[in-house]
Amino acid sequence: MTAVAEQVAVDFARQREVVAALRAFLPQSSILFDHEDVKPYECDGLTAYRQVPMVVALPETEDQVCRILKTCHALKVPVVARGAGTGLSGGALPLGNGVLLSLAKFKRIVEIDERARIARVQPGVRNLAISEAVAPLGLYYAPDPSSQSACTIGGNVAENSGGVHCLKYGLTVHNILRLRVATVEGDIVEIGSEALDAAGYDLLALITGSEGLLAVILEVTVRLLPKPEYAQVVMAAFDDIEKAGQSVANVIAAGIIPAGFEMMDQAATRAVEGFARAGYRTDVAAVLLCETDGTREEVADEIRRVQELMDASGAVQTEVSRDEAQRLRFWAGRKAAFPAAGAISPDYYCMDGTIPRRRIAEVLRRITQLETKYGLRCANVFHAGDGNLHPLILYDANLPGELDRTEAFGAEILELCLEVGGTITGEHGVGVEKINSMCVQFKPAELEAFHRVKRAFDERGLLNPGKAVPTLTRCAEYGRMHVHRGQEKFPDLPRF
Amino acid sequence: MQDIIDKLSRLIRDAAAQKRPLCIRGGGTKDFYGGPVHGYKLNTGDYRGIVDYEPTELVITARAGTPLAEIEAALRQKGQMLAFEPPQFGEGSTLGGCVATGLSGPRRPYSGAVRDFVLGVRILDGKGDDLRFGGQVMKNVAGYDVSRLITGSLGTLGVLLEVSLKVLPLPVSETTLRLKCTEAEAIERMNRWAAQPLPITATAYRDGDLGVRLSGARVAVEAAAKKIGGAPVAPAQAEHFWTGIREQTDPSFAGDAPLWRLSVKSTTPPLALPGQQLIEWGGALRWLKSGADAKTVRDAATRAGGHATLFRGGDKTIGVFHPLPPALMKLHRNLKQAFDPAGILNPGRLYADL
Numbered sequence: 001m002t003a004v005a006e007q008v009a010v011d012f013a014r015q016r017e018v019v020a021a022l023r024a025f026l027p028q029s030s031i032l033f034d035h036e037d038v039k040p041y042e043c044d045g046l047t048a049y050r051q052v053p054m055v056v057a058l059p060e061t062e063d064q065v066c067r068i069l070k071t072c073h074a075l076k077v078p079v080v081a082r083g084a085g086t087g088l089s090g091g092a093l094p095l096g097n098g099v100l101l102s103l104a105k106f107k108r109i110v111e112i113d114e115r116a117r118i119a120r121v122q123p124g125v126r127n128l129a130i131s132e133a134v135a136p137l138g139l140y141y142a143p144d145p146s147s148q149s150a151c152t153i154g155g156n157v158a159e160n161s162g163g164v165h166c167l168k169y170g171l172t173v174h175n176i177l178r179l180r181v182a183t184v185e186g187d188i189v190e191i192g193s194e195a196l197d198a199a200g201y202d203l204l205a206l207i208t209g210s211e212g213l214l215a216v217i218l219e220v221t222v223r224l225l226p227k228p229e230y231a232q233v234v235m236a237a238f239d240d241i242e243k244a245g246q247s248v249a250n251v252i253a254a255g256i257i258p259a260g261f262e263m264m265d266q267a268a269t270r271a272v273e274g275f276a277r278a279g280y281r282t283d284v285a286a287v288l289l290c291e292t293d294g295t296r297e298e299v300a301d302e303i304r305r306v307q308e309l310m311d312a313s314g315a316v317q318t319e320v321s322r323d324e325a326q327r328l329r330f331w332a333g334r335k336a337a338f339p340a341a342g343a344i345s346p347d348y349y350c351m352d353g354t355i356p357r358r359r360i361a362e363v364l365r366r367i368t369q370l371e372t373k374y375g376l377r378c379a380n381v382f383h384a385g386d387g388n389l390h391p392l393i394l395y396d397a398n399l400p401g402e403l404d405r406t407e408a409f410g411a412e413i414l415e416l417c418l419e420v421g422g423t424i425t426g427e428h429g430v431g432v433e434k435i436n437s438m439c440v441q442f443k444p445a446e447l448e449a450f451h452r453v454k455r456a457f458d459e460r461g462l463l464n465p466g467k468a469v470p471t472l473t474r475c476a477e478y479g480r481m482h483v484h485r486g487q488e489k490f491p492d493l494p495r496f
Numbered sequence: 497m498q499d500i501i502d503k504l505s506r507l508i509r510d511a512a513a514q515k516r517p518l519c520i521r522g523g524g525t526k527d528f529y530g531g532p533v534h535g536y537k538l539n540t541g542d543y544r545g546i547v548d549y550e551p552t553e554l555v556i557t558a559r560a561g562t563p564l565a566e567i568e569a570a571l572r573q574k575g576q577m578l579a580f581e582p583p584q585f586g587e588g589s590t591l592g593g594c595v596a597t598g599l600s601g602p603r604r605p606y607s608g609a610v611r612d613f614v615l616g617v618r619i620l621d622g623k624g625d626d627l628r629f630g631g632q633v634m635k636n637v638a639g640y641d642v643s644r645l646i647t648g649s650l651g652t653l654g655v656l657l658e659v660s661l662k663v664l665p666l667p668v669s670e671t672t673l674r675l676k677c678t679e680a681e682a683i684e685r686m687n688r689w690a691a692q693p694l695p696i697t698a699t700a701y702r703d704g705d706l707g708v709r710l711s712g713a714r715v716a717v718e719a720a721a722k723k724i725g726g727a728p729v730a731p732a733q734a735e736h737f738w739t740g741i742r743e744q745t746d747p748s749f750a751g752d753a754p755l756w757r758l759s760v761k762s763t764t765p766p767l768a769l770p771g772q773q774l775i776e777w778g779g780a781l782r783w784l785k786s787g788a789d790a791k792t793v794r795d796a797a798t799r800a801g802g803h804a805t806l807f808r809g810g811d812k813t814i815g816v817f818h819p820l821p822p823a824l825m826k827l828h829r830n831l832k833q834a835f836d837p838a839g840i841l842n843p844g845r846l847y848a849d850l
Contacts, residue, residue, distance in 0.1 A: 115687050116763045139691065160637050167634065173641070174612050189823045194761040195802030196604065196780045199818035200828055200846070201653075202611055205644030209637045226693045249552035255575055255665035295693065297715035354633040356553050386634035387553075426635035434638075441638055445625045449835070453640050456830035469639065 008096025010054050014077075018055050018099065021071045026064060032056040041100050044085040044092040045147070046433055048349075048403070053080070053094030060105045062180075062188065062218050069216065070186035072099055078462045079184075081212045083124060083155030086147045088350060089431030091159065091211045091467055101216065103154050109133050110219065117224045118177060118194065123154025123217045127161075130222060139224040142169035145427070146335060154217045160209030162427040164260045164334070167385035168293075169225070171427070173208040178221035181207060184458040194221065206453070211429050212464040214457040228293035231259065232303045233327050236288045236310040237281040237317040241265070244286035245361040247313030248384045251290060252357075254309055256302055260291040261385030262334050265364060268341075268379040268392070269333075275340035278333025279326075284316060288384065289330055337381045338392065345377070345394035349406050353417030354388045354426035366416055367391055374409040376402070388426035389417070415440055430468045438468075439475035447472060497559070500543045501626060504655060507538060508624035512838035520651040520842055522561055522590030526597050528808055529585075530650050530845040531816050540592050540655060546570055547658060548632070554663050555615060555632050560592030560656040567591060571663055579607040579664040583742050592656040598648020601742040602698035602709070605690070605762070605777045611647040613662045619646060619654035622836025632660045645831070651842035652850050653835040667697070667711035671718075672734035675706045675726035679766040679775070682706040686778040687763050694720045700741050701775040702748045707737060741776060744808075748774040751785055754810030756793050758782040760800035767796050783807075790814045817846060 015033055022031050032038050033055045042050045054077075059065045072079050078098035085092050094100045106122035109130070113119070114137050119130055127148040131140040144163035145151055151161070157179065162171045169175070178192035192204040207214050238244035244263060251258065264272065269280045269287045280287045288310070292302040303320055310318045321327035341348040355363055364380055371378050377394045391413055395406040414424040414437045424430070424437040438447070450469040454461065470478075511518050517535030527533050544561035551574040558567055564584050571577050581601030582594045595617070600609040616630030630636055630643035646653055677685065682701035689696055695712035708724055710717045721728070729737065740746030749755060753771060760767075762779035771786025780802075784793065790806065797804035803818035820828065825847070832839070832850045843850070 113763070114691070116761055117687075117691055137691075160641070162635055170608070170612065171635065173644070174608060183823070183827075187823050189821075189827070191824075193759075193802050195759040195800075196762075196777060197598075197609065197648075197759050199803040199805070200820050200824065201649055201831060202598075202644050202647060203824075203827065205611060205641045205647075209641055214640075226691050229693050252554060253552045255668065257664065294695075294713070295716050295719055297719055298695075298713045301713050301715055354631075354635045356550070356555075356633060358550065358552060383635070388635045421631075422633050423631050423636040423638050425638050426633070427637060429637050430639075438638060442628075446627050446629065446639070449621065449625075449627055449629075449642065450639055452834035453642070453645075453831065456827065456834045 007051055010052065010096055014097065015054050018075060018077055021075060022055070022057060022068065025067050026057065026059065030058045030060065030064070032058070038100070041082070041085070041094055041102070044082070044087045044090060046088050046090040046093070046431065049090045049093050049432055051094050051096055053100035054097055056100045056102060058102045058105055062182070065101070065216060065218060066182050066186040066188065068099065068101060069182055069184060073185050073460070073462060076460060076462065078465050080464050081158070081216050083152035083158070084126070084150050086151040087155060087159060087429060087431065088352070089425070089429040089433040091429050091431035091464070093432050095465070103152070106154070106218070116194070118221055119224055120219060120221045121153055122219055124152050127151050127153055127156055134224050135227070138227050140227050141222050142175050142225050143172050146338070153220050153222065157208050157217050157220055158210065158212045159427070159429045162386070162388070164262060164383060166383065167261060168257050168259045173205050175223050176204065176208065176220055177223055179204060179207060179217060180219035181215035181217055183215055184460070184463050188218065189215070192221070209429070211431065211468040213454055213468055214463065216463070228259070230296045230299045231291055231293035231327065232299050233260070233289055233291040233321045233330050234303060234306045234310060235280070235319045235330050236290070236315040237284040238286045238288065238314065239284050239316050240314065241285050241364050242361040243314040244288055245358070247288065247310050247315065248357055248360070250309050250313050251306055254305060256292070256306060258290045258306070258385055259293040260289065261383070262289045263287070263360070263382040263384040264334065264337065265380040267377065268337055268381050271340040271344050271379050272333045272337055275343050276333045276336040278329055280333055281317060289334055334381065337379070341379055341392040341394060346396040346398065349393040349395065349410055351391045351393065351410050351413050352388070352425050352428040353414055353422055354386070355417050355420050355422035357384065357387045359420040360384070360389070363389065363416060363420060367413060370409055370412055374405045376405060376409055378409070386426070387422065411437060432467055435467070435470045435474070436478045438470050439478050444472050444475070447475065497543065501620070501657060504538065504540070504543070505620055505624035505626065508620055508622065508655065508840070511536065511840045512623060515838050516840060517843050518840050520596070520655050522592040523563065523586070523588035525584060525586035525589040526593050529597055531848065532812055532844060535843070538655065541590060543657060551576055555660055556663055557632055557658060557660040558591050559658050560590060560595070562591045564589045564591055564594055572666070575666050576663045577666050578613070578661065580604055580610050580613055581742055582610060583744070585743065591659055595647050595656055595659050596649065596651045602700065602738055602776055605780055606697045607664070611644045614643050614647050614659060615662055616660040617643045617646050617656060618658040619656055621654045622838055622841050626657070627654070630660065634662060650845045652832060652846050654841065669714040669717050670709065670711045671721050672707060672709045672729040672737065673721060673724055673726035674729050675708070676704055677706050678704070682775060683763070683765065683779045689724065690762070690778050694723065696720070698738055699776060699778050702773070709734070709738060741774070746774070748772060748783070749785070752809070753785045753787050754806060755808040756784040756786060757805040757807040758784060758793070758797045758800070758802060760797060760802035764800040767800065769793060769796055794818060815848065820847070
């Protein structure tokens with residue numbers, strides 16, 4: 001986390017030049033550059049990285065966005081787009097020589113088409129605001145990242161955000177139809193359509209999750225789904241991680257696709273119980289939540305089967321939510337996992353690997369060994385349905401060396417995820433945070449292919465440069481310290 | 497198997513050096529689809545077999561030359577399926593062709609398209625480099641989503657070697673209902689139903705008949721069948737009907753007239769175009785057998801918020817796929833350049849200058 005923490009000082013002559021160019025078409029109130037005005041933008045949800053931007057632009061119209069981009073392109077100024085700034089990987093970390101393009105003023109739900117079950121919204125609309133707006137129609141927008149009350153749809157598209165219901169309802173990429181984007185040159189391009197597919201390459205998928213490196217999102221057309229009639233959750237407690245992991249496999253093998261499937265280890269349940277009183281057992285190795293939704297008949301049938309499977313898998317206790325209040329209470333615990341970690345430790349660092357589900361017990365055992373190695377505690381919450389693991393490393397930034405140890409611990413967890421056949425990021429994105437780990441996941445030819453994709457959209461490399469995809473030079477430096485799976489990853493590169 | 501990859505890679509490198517076009521071919525069942533096929537045949541059919549299949553992970557990884565039938569049989573044995581119901585269009589159809597064409601069957605609007613289930617790919621790019629993108633897990637946002645970009649790109653960006661797909665359990669029970677109604681009523685119903693939590697997995701309308709398939713838990717299917725009404729279709733007949741739609745063996749696809757595929761906004765009212773139409777995908781897909789001129793068909797699709805493809809037959813020189821606006825076409829050309837700088841992989845199969 002310290003790797004990019006060196007702050008870049010603002011070049012005031014350059015700042016004056018850029019501000020003057022923007023003033024030609026932006027009102028004064030839409031341009032910030034005084035230190036105290038731009039300071040609030042110095043970081044996103046990953047607060048370990050901070051950088052004050054040279055200029056913040058707050059456009060209100062698409063035309064203004066395009067002119068900002070044209071201006072920056074002409075002046076060769078890098079641009080970082082930002083929604084609500086809730087991202088956890090530093091994707092919206094500003095550049096000291098760049099313009100931070102805030103889309104916060106684009107808050108309008110442009111159109112709701114009830115019959116076609118789609119909504120056209122501006123990028124600054126909050127994720128939850130979409131579901132709230134269409135709730136009277138019996139519809140909702142399915143992806144529900146835990147930050148959904150604050151995070152914006154533009155950011156969701158940039159990160160391909162997920163949520164606890166991914167296994168059944170998919171990620172952002174599965175729930176959007178069309179994007180209106182501005183290219184780095186300030187041209188507007190429509191990607192996708194109101195039909196279920198579009199002619200040509202699937203640029204909708206390519207731009208989704210591209211972390212602001214390919215285009216700036218101006219409008220998103222989302223698919224809306226009918227709200228399930230009913231939902232119920234089974235809570236199951238296991239005294240053995242192995243059995244808990246096996247129960248997940250057993251439910252899936254029985255042909256059930258739960259709407260939500262979550263697992264917490266003992267450290268997580270203890271933190272959560274002290275914080276949210278969700279009713280979890282704290283004397284067990286793991287607590288699982290398995291939710292199914294659908295018609296009442298369907299749910300009754302599936303919940304009964306889930307409970308039987310959990311019992312048969314060796315659960316020491318199972319409990320089905322009696323009513324909506326209890327269902328929400330069960331979930332409140334899981335949803336409070338991050339703040340609960342914050343309550344028992346001065347700082348925590350949230351990791352985001354994905355692993356094949358069947359390796360969960362092994363991975364958790366090895367994380368326990370790493371706790372001893374690094375002298376740090378770690379609580380684990382796991383989207384068991386889709387294999388997305390969030391280890392929360394507890395540390396104290398005020399203690400000398402703890403942040404560095406945390407960083408090393410985190411990197412080792414990510415490499416463990418790769419070793420078992422997973423990935424370094426399931427839903428938080430690479431940003432600046434995991435850029436070194438990208439060198440471990442991809443070989444140089446693959447990283448070069450990513451850079452070529454970037455250049456296909458942004459030849460000068462002005463959109464969110466330095467994020468998401470590491471340069472080969474950077475990997476060579478990182479590689480000096482890391483030899484992956486016994487293989488040297490960059491045998492052909494010079495070392496320095 | 498590595499020897500096959502080495503050989504394919506060598507052929508690509510040689511072709512790139514000589515700027516000699518290659519025509520990537522698996523089972524050869526979809527030669528009819530897309531722009532004219534030409535160039536030296538790069539056969540991928542030998543690179544076959546399932547690499548990894550763990551039912552409890554809901555993921556299968558197979559080599560591109562694996563016959564789709566083999567994959568579907570392996571899945572069925574474990575009570576699972578490819579939920580996008582890919583059409584095969586003949587014997588020997590391969591996974592590579594399925595992903596390269598990006599075509600999905602009747603279940604698409606309710607479960608998702610091929611691209612929604614693709615988790616990762618291994619490809620040889622236009623320089624013969626062996627590259628992997630995505631992975632074998634459900635959630636993965638490391639790097640650009642090249643796997644989905646490759647899906648449906650008709651081999652113009654790379655030669656598929658391996659694909660990892662998410663799979664789903666087979667439904668416990670299934671019922672097909674038939675309702676008599678007009679085309680406008682059918683479109684209205686398909687959209688109304690889609691706004692309700694009903695376990696619909698396919699819809700198709702032709703000649704006054706609306707077919708609806710319900711899949712899922714027995715109780716849910718029975719309850720939904722009561723809500724929807726209509727007459728139940730015998731299972732064998734239903735199977736035959738949906739296979740006919742998926743494989744285009746249904747009588748509505750017969751005849752010599754060109755077949756157009758219009759992908760439109762689902763609420764689009766009946767399209768006043770000459771010829772015979774079949775509607776599926778909840779109203780979002782309109783198949784048209786018609787001699788109507790391309791401009792008429794494409795304008796209708798554009799007005800309906802979508803695009804039209806000359807799917808089978810007709811005069812391919814007019815362009816098989818819907819023309820793209822210049823700014824979008826430029827991005828396509830840049831991406832082609834990024835993956836296939838010599839322009840040798842299936843040139844002209846998607847657009848004349850890709």
